Amino acid sequence: MFISFEGIDGCGKSTQARLLADALRAEGRHVVLTREPGGSPGAEEIRRLLVEGTGERWSPETECLLFTAARRDHLERTIRPALAAGRTVVSDRFADSTRVYQGAARGDLRGIVDRLHALMIGTEPDRTFVIDIDPPTAVARGHARGGIENRYESLGLGFQQALAGGFRALAREYPARVRMIDGSGAPEDVAARVRAAL
Numbered sequence: 001m002f003i004s005f006e007g008i009d010g011c012g013k014s015t016q017a018r019l020l021a022d023a024l025r026a027e028g029r030h031v032v033l034t035r036e037p038g039g040s041p042g043a044e045e046i047r048r049l050l051v052e053g054t055g056e057r058w059s060p061e062t063e064c065l066l067f068t069a070a071r072r073d074h075l076e077r078t079i080r081p082a083l084a085a086g087r088t089v090v091s092d093r094f095a096d097s098t099r100v101y102q103g104a105a106r107g108d109l110r111g112i113v114d115r116l117h118a119l120m121i122g123t124e125p126d127r128t129f130v131i132d133i134d135p136p137t138a139v140a141r142g143h144a145r146g147g148i149e150n151r152y153e154s155l156g157l158g159f160q161q162a163l164a165g166g167f168r169a170l171a172r173e174y175p176a177r178v179r180m181i182d183g184s185g186a187p188e189d190v191a192a193r194v195r196a197a198l
Ligand code: TMP
Pocket: 009, 035, 036, 037, 050, 051, 067, 092, 093, 094, 095, 096, 097, 098, 099, 101, 102, 152, 153
C-alpha cells in the first residue's frame, strides 16, 4: 500500500506519518517512511532550493516544475522500487501538496499542475490522510519549531487559511481516497483516529 499524509504547515502530519510507520512495523510489515519534497538523494537536493530563502524566490509556475522534478525522482528511485518489493510506503506529502499549494493557494494553476502530474507522475496513493487543524494553532507551532526551512511558513496566516480551505476541497474532490482527520489533541489520539480510518 501507498499511504500519504497531507495538511498545512505545522499540522502534525510528520509526527503522524512516523507513528503510523512505527505501528505498522510493530505488526511485522516492511515500511518505507519517506517525504516530499525529498525522499531520494536527488530530490533532497531539490528540496533545499524549494524550502529555503524568501517566499518570492520562485514563481508558482517554477515551483510546479521543481516539485514535479523532485517527485519524479522520488517515484523512480524510492517509491516504485519499494512497492515492487512488497513494502508499505508512507509518505509525508505527495502530489496533493502541489494541487493545493501551487494549484490553489500560491497561484490559480490547477490546470498546469494536473497536466504535469498526468505527464510525469500518473500515480496516486491508495489512501491519503489530511491532518486538519486550526491554522493559528499550526502557525504558532511552526514558529516554535524554528529552523531555516520556513519559506512557506513565512507567507503568513492568510496563506495557511487558504491552504486549509484547499485541503478540505480536495477531500470533497477525491472522497474514495482522501480522509480528513481531526488533528486536535495529543499525537496518540490523532494516531488512533488515523488507524481507525485506515
Ligand atoms: P514540509 O514542511 O512538510 O517538509 O514541506 C516543505 C514545504 O513545501 C511545505 O511548506 C509545503 C511545501 N510544498 C509545496 O508547496 N508543494 C509540494 O508539492 C510539496 C510536496 C510541498
